[in-house]
Amino acid sequence: MSRRFTRLREDFTCRVCGLDVRGDGYTNHCPRCLCSRHLDRSPGDRAETCGGVMRPVAVEFRAQDTVLTHACERCGTRRRCRTSPADDGDALLAVAAAVADAVTRTGPREPREPREARRARGENG
Secondary structure: OOOOOOOOOOOEEOOOOOOEEOOOOOOOOOOOOOOEEOOOOOOOOOOOOOOOEEEEEEEEEOOOOEEEEEEEOOOOOEEEEEOOOOOOHHHHHHHHHHHHHHHHHHOOOOOOOOHHHHHHOOOOO
């Protein structure tokens, strides 16, 4: 399986909020509600058969860009992607606030062991 990015210009209608989205070849989520569909194994390959709704579950505001983490409602897969200038700023802040609220209620998560160590033991991750 190739991990090489495949750019596809695709328009789509968001399955969550119904917005008609004009894709630019890098668009992977709805700019209004930030939801996506689980279609790729590697970015742009359309090789995933799950097709579940990917909901935003975390947002990282970094110096050069902002990164969303999506989780698939159907299979649980998590993926990270950069946001777009077209993304709704209030929606991004709402995701960040929801994460902060969850951490306040439950406490911070324990840090995960590095992926390489988990894979060496035969665990996915």
